[in-house]
Amino acid sequence: MINQFLWVIFPYVCMVVFVVGHIFRYRYDQFGWTAKSSEFIEKKQLMIGSLLFHLGIIPVFIGHVSGLGIPKSWTQAVGISDHMYHLGAVWGGVFFGVVTFAGMFILTFRRFSIKTVRKLSSTSDLIVNSLLLFIIFIGVYAALVTNNVVVGFDYRDSISVWFRSLFTLQPDAQLMVGVPLSFQLHVLSGFLIFAIWPFTRLVHAWSVPVNYVGRSYILYRRHERPKRKAN
Secondary structure, X not given: OHHHHHHHHHHHHHHHHHHHHHHHHHHHOHHHOOOOOOOOOOOHHHHHHHHHHHHHXXXXXXXXXXXXXXXXXXXXXXXXXXXXXXXXXXXXXXXXXXXXXXXXHHHHHHHHHOHHHHHHOOHHHHHHHHHHHHHHHHHHHHHHHHHHHOOOOOHHHOHHHHHHHHHOOOOOHHHHOOOOHHHHHHHHHHHHHHHHHHHOHHHHHHOOOHHHOOOOOOOOOOOOOOOOOOO
């Protein structure tokens, strides 16, 4: 029952909450669909941490999508050996994971250590920062340490197959039973962040100003005072 809850019920609950929560938040809390800026309090750490985090998280996200979504047989069919894939996925993933972790660590340290920033932060802000930091840390640990300690383990034979089975509505919890603990924690905490996403400042990630690219320029003109007529 525990395995069924962790690897079948819990993921589906998180996905449903993620979708329904966003719809509810958008319909009833559009004015709160933003991230409160603390740049005016402290700028240097925010700039460095945000830059590192965003530079790292994009390749990490792409790596997760490809690693979980693309079957092992497909990469083999196009001539990518398991060894080549492993080298690229592990070392590339570790590099960008460390960059992401460094950025998240700076942002989290900033939020907790600077008194004025902490006062401006809500409880959900502190939880999100802490949870993201844990997810990234345990992911880097799993890729760097567990992959080298647990001989013969390949997440594409277990985690990836299980993950795709969720979307075919045929989840197999047994695929996750023998997965190392670090990978299990990474997966479960990843689903948890998706469940709380709609109720935190993370929703600002969907507010991409795409219309800025094609919108008209804003023209500013100097307003000159009319000259006074001489008496």
